[in-house]
Amino acid sequence: MSPDGTRKEDPRTIVWFDIDNTLYSASTKISQAMGQRIHAYFVTLGLDEDEASELHHSYYTQYGLALRGLTRHHNIDPMDFDRKCDGTLPLDDLIKPDPGLRKLFQDLDRTKVRVWALTNAYKTHAQRVLKILDLEDQIEGLVYCDYQQIGFTCKPEPDYYHNAMKQANISDPSKCYFVDDSQLNVRSAKKLGWGHCVHFCEAGLEIVDGGKTKKLVLDTNTNDPESIRQISDLEELRTLWPEIFV
Ligand SMILES: [Mg+2]
Structure with missing residues (x-):
């Protein structure tokens, strides 16, 4: 100092x-595994498969990260998102x-x-x-x-x-x-x-x-x-x- x-x-x-x-x-296809988990997360919001894909992509395009759209427009806990998406990736494999x-x-x-x-x-x-x-x-x-x-x-x-x-x-x-x-x-x-x-x-x-x-x-x-x-x-x-x- x-x-x-x-x-x-x-x-x-x-x-x-x-x-x-x-x-x-x-x-390693980790981005594919990540994408599947984020998609599944959108589906848990009550969206059908197509709506989930569309919203995921639109948040990503608009905010740089899907999670930033989710925290702005839905009442979700970002830490829950992190645990379910990145946290469950079988990285060791x-x-x-x-x-x-x-x-x-x-x-x-x-x-x-x-x-x-x-x-x-x-x-x-x-x-x-x-x-x-x-x-x-x-x-x-x-x-x-x-x-x-x-x-x-x-x-x-x-x-x-x-x-x-x-x-x-x-x-x-x-x-x-x-x-x-x-x-x-x-x-x-x-x-x-x-x-x-x-x-x-x-x-x-x-x-x-x-x-x-x-x-x-x-x-x-x-x-x-x-x-x-x-x-x-x-x-x-x-x-x-x-x-x-x-
Ligand atoms: Mg990178």
Whole structure:
């Protein structure tokens, strides 16, 4: 603490990792399992299958997360939603620790960079995934969607990134490195001046997003100087960001 009570800023840069479909492959089909559970939750509100799909998708499109629509328009307990949707995912059967990924984290030069996770999930799910992947001790800080807070924000809303920077006590966005499987999330970060944004894209695989299945495709407009680097393997970060690896 400095004399005026503010925390002294850490001079190191910071690398933010998204968790779901970034630290593990979309081929695990966890997004499909998640989508089924969210759909079932909508059905418990008294909707038929089609209405449930429609409302799920419309909340997702409008609010970024189905849960944000549910908390606004229905009398539901967000923690009950979390327990029934993310909480029942058989993650132990779907993901395994990856020694190569752990080594990648260990090779990040901690004298130069802090390593944080930035997720749209609640902390319980995020911590569960990190534990199964054997990465818990590699992540210094976690920014998650606080479902318990009324009107909580999420990626890609600018407020979410601003809050993340506040939590990590970093004021210069150009010192932020960021990798996420959502192009929207990465674009939003780049717009806010985050210095080193990378889109993790496993082209050809399918995910369920907002209740709809979509095929992952690379952004082909790579001549655009504003285009964001795309990778299909996190190992590529070593070559893209050599300055933060040992
Ligand atoms: Mg993700």
